[in-house]
Amino acid sequence: MSSRQVTALVDLDAISSNFNLVRHHAPNSCAMAIMKADAYGHGAIRVAQSLPAADAFGVARVSEAVELREAGIGQPICLLEGVNDREELNLASIFELQVVIHDQSQLELLERSGARRKIWLKIDTGMGRLGFSPETVPEVLASLGKQTLLGVMTHLSEASDPSSTKTDLQLMRLQEVIGNLEQPGAKTLSIANSAGILGHAASLADWVRPGLMLYGATPFDDLKPMDELHPAMTFSAPVIAVHAVKAGESVGYGGIFTAAEDTRVAVIAAGYADGYPREIAQGAPILLHGERRKLVGNVSMDMICVELEPSDVVQPSDRAVLWGEGLAIEEIAALCGTIPYTLMTGVSSRVYRHYRVSN
Numbered sequence: 001m002s003s004r005q006v007t008a009l010v011d012l013d014a015i016s017s018n019f020n021l022v023r024h025h026a027p028n029s030c031a032m033a034i035m036k037a038d039a040y041g042h043g044a045i046r047v048a049q050s051l052p053a054a055d056a057f058g059v060a061r062v063s064e065a066v067e068l069r070e071a072g073i074g075q076p077i078c079l080l081e082g083v084n085d086r087e088e089l090n091l092a093s094i095f096e097l098q099v100v101i102h103d104q105s106q107l108e109l110l111e112r113s114g115a116r117r118k119i120w121l122k123i124d125t126g127m128g129r130l131g132f133s134p135e136t137v138p139e140v141l142a143s144l145g146k147q148t149l150l151g152v153m154t155h156l157s158e159a160s161d162p163s164s165t166k167t168d169l170q171l172m173r174l175q176e177v178i179g180n181l182e183q184p185g186a187k188t189l190s191i192a193n194s195a196g197i198l199g200h201a202a203s204l205a206d207w208v209r210p211g212l213m214l215y216g217a218t219p220f221d222d223l224k225p226m227d228e229l230h231p232a233m234t235f236s237a238p239v240i241a242v243h244a245v246k247a248g249e250s251v252g253y254g255g256i257f258t259a260a261e262d263t264r265v266a267v268i269a270a271g272y273a274d275g276y277p278r279e280i281a282q283g284a285p286i287l288l289h290g291e292r293r294k295l296v297g298n299v300s301m302d303m304i305c306v307e308l309e310p311s312d313v314v315q316p317s318d319r320a321v322l323w324g325e326g327l328a329i330e331e332i333a334a335l336c337g338t339i340p341y342t343l344m345t346g347v348s349s350r351v352y353r354h355y356r357v358s359n
């Protein structure tokens, strides 16, 4: 690895062990590992290849599924938002993709094309986003024609908040809908995301759909790192300059940091174009030689600045950790008012992905 590169080092063993934790929490459920958004920024192909035990993979876009198939991934792949036109449906057929059906127009599309696919029926039990409303489900099921119903899927809207009763309400609504159904497939349920798996045992059902927890960050709103999860990504960048800043001088665009006394600053070659959040608070921690130092000044497109302690010996080509090993992504997310999901998926394409695997 060039010391000059901005790097997302991905620990594939951490992802495997997080997958094992899914099995531990949901021993009787099949697991659809969620690979959308390039496996939450970790690199979908390498991550999927490192999960031979996953029963299926889930993606948001057809292109994401095609990428996995072309890399030789043989497990079932599910399009979580289904297909929206003829071209996408053709690709779903060619690459043997499962499709979620969440809207009448998708059923009509399948019907018109004569295509026959394995489908998941999505029901809206309270997310208020995708899915058929519960009362229409019997009618929709009756109109499936020759499609193969794999199961019924719903998505939890407040599982990340342990104090919310919404998950129970959603589970109840789902039971009401499927309770009387006889169709093959209609009793196979897929409900839980990471927060459901880790926090709501009643949501486990036949299939679980872990995303964030595979990558080692907490799905819960308190943003407390969970000991049982292993963070998979370490985002780091090289120091490219170290310079003195005199008392009264400022650092970076807008001069939002002014040195109170003579100090030194290290310039790190990663900025918001790499995925480091510009919204982050002044003083946010950055690790240099394993020690926490403070971000000073505005985040630039390609650089950030860190104030050094008088005794620090830091020079160009030393590396700074922006989050990951030794610095929880949850802490960084809290300091910019967001969640680990946006930080992971925001690591841009110019950041070099590097993989670590023990065997």
Ligand SMILES: *Cc1c(COP(=O)(O)O)cnc(C)c1O
Pocket: 034, 036, 080, 155, 192, 193, 194, 195, 209, 210, 211, 212, 213, 219
């Ligand atoms: C993204 C997604 C998931 C995974 O959610 P996490 O919170 O990352 O575990 C599960 N199901 C659906 C439908 C999704 O879109």
